[in-house]
Structures are given as C-alpha cells and as structure tokens.
Amino acid sequence: MVNEFDIFKDFLKERNLRWTPQRKVILEVFLNQEGHIHIEDLLHRVKIQDPTVGIATLYRTMKLLVDSSLADMHTFNEKTTYERLFQVRHHDHLICKICGKMVEFEHPLIEKYQLEVCERHGFTLKSHRMELFGICKECNKV
C-alpha cells in the first residue's frame, strides 16, 4: 500500500538524503491541509508540533516535496502557497462576493476543454485554478 510517507522516504533514499524528525513533522502537517496553504500558515502549524523548526528547514523541505511530486508550488500575490498533489480529487471554487460563502464543484466538461486549450498551445497541463465570483441565492434576496 503506497502512501505519501513511503514515497517521500524512497525519494530521500534514492538521493542519499535523510529521513529526519523535522521532515516527518512537516510532511504530517502538510498532508493534514486541504487546498492551497501559505508557507507562513504551514510554519505556524509546524511550530505547534515542534517550535524549534526553523523557516529555512521548512522552505528546504517543501522544495523536496515539490521535487518528489507530492506537492505543487504556486506564487500568488507575492505569497508562496503549496498544494497536495498525490491522491486528491481536484475541485474548483464558486465564491460569493458578498458573504464569502464558498462552494466546491467539479465539471468534467470544463476540464476537458481546458485540456483542449492546452494541447492547442503545445502545453502539458499540470494543474489549474478556477474561481467563479458571484452572488449567492441568499445574498441576492437582500
């Protein structure tokens, strides 16, 4: 049975790198998150488990997780976020501009056309982010 811990340990072993308590804590915290998580948020949660972990170690470990294909890195608005890549179902967001309510959805046809667009431009699609902003039923009544 393959899980993220085994994948990461194998990845480290292959490169003669070491499985350390810090890397274990960081991976645990990362896997407990959903969606995009900011590095500062991640640091905060890691420090709850082990306050001695430094920001440099977190950055270095997240880079390893990206290299091992367990995580994906994005930069939005000057902030680095990480996202789980392994064994997660993808979904997009519908967000109410007034009350902030968030609805998750999937739409296979949209995904299909995204692929089509990528192929047309010679890109290999790796991930995407789609956010629809609108006004929900309740807020529309007011």
Next chain:
Amino acid sequence: MVNEFDIFKDFLKERNLRWTPQRKVILEVFLNQEGHIHIEDLLHRVKIQDPTVGIATLYRTMKLLVDSSLADMHTFNEKTTYERLFQVRHHDHLICKICGKMVEFEHPLIEKYQLEVCERHGFTLKSHRMELFGICKECNKV
C-alpha cells in the same frame, strides 16, 4: 471619444493628483505593449524615452493605473507583470510553470459551463479567474 489618457486624467483630477510628464511617459509606454509586461521591461522602455525616471515612480504610477482600472497586476514566479484592462476582450491564462511564459486564451464553451455551474448552485456569476498551469513545448524538450 473616451480614451485611456482622458480616463487617467479624470481619475487623477478626482483625487487631486497631478498629471506629470513622468506619468504621461509611463502611460504611453504601457499602452504600446501587448499582453503581460514585466516591470523591469517597462522600466527599460520608459528609460529610453526619459532616462531620469526612477523605479519608484514607475511602481507608484503603475499602482495608480491599477486603481483606475486601466491596468491589472499579476504576480508569477516572484515577478510582477501588468496587463491592459481597458477596451480589451476578457481572456484567461495558460502559464508555463518553468519559464513563466503566459498565453492568453478564450473558450466560449468553458464560459458557458461556468454559467451553468453557477445557476445550478443559485449563484449570479459576476466574474471569474482561470489559470491553467503547465509546461510549454520548449520547456518540455529540455
């Protein structure tokens, strides 16, 4: 006849700000660009017209252009880019995760299904943002 210069001048007047030679040069250079332009690129082109313009003035002016809805700011791979907003058709982005290349596209069917998703959840769609992340042809070869 409404153009970007009038819009920006009005925007400045409303806020008791001033129409200066530097702001004029920056707006001119910005409008001559297509698609996304990096701030460093913008600075280079501005300096051809007027070498005395400083980077601080450029940043300050671009912020005003964003506030006046003439420009849109993106951050990708730690680099700030600006894009024209006025009198351009809506489009989405396809972004290479390696070299940062950005391709603009439109897909009517995707837009249609977005509307469908909103209706299904009782939302009134106001705007959206879709970014596809992948690897472009050139980076795939390497």
Next chain:
DNA sequence: CTGCTTGCAAAGCGTTTGCATTGAT
C-alpha cells in the same frame, strides 16, 4: 505659493544561503 511628485537611498519583506553544530546512518 501650496502641497503633490520626484529621484535617491534606505528600509522592508519574503526567500535563500553560508556556516558551525547536530544528528542519522
């Protein structure tokens, strides 16, 4: 004249790196 704008340099901020020490194997 007034006070917004400028260019410069310094400060900020998130991220990366160098280094001596610690610790996994």
Next chain:
DNA sequence: ATCAATGCAAACGCTTTGCAAGCAG
C-alpha cells in the same frame, strides 16, 4: 565516523517608503 540536516543570522532580490528638492496647479 562520516557527511547530510539543522537553526541561526546574514545575504539576496524585488518592492515600498522617508525625505529633501522640484514642479504642477
């Protein structure tokens, strides 16, 4: 015992800010 990993602090690159001098209105 070896050599990678760590935490710290300094360095880094991009962006913002403080300031005195310069100009638009």
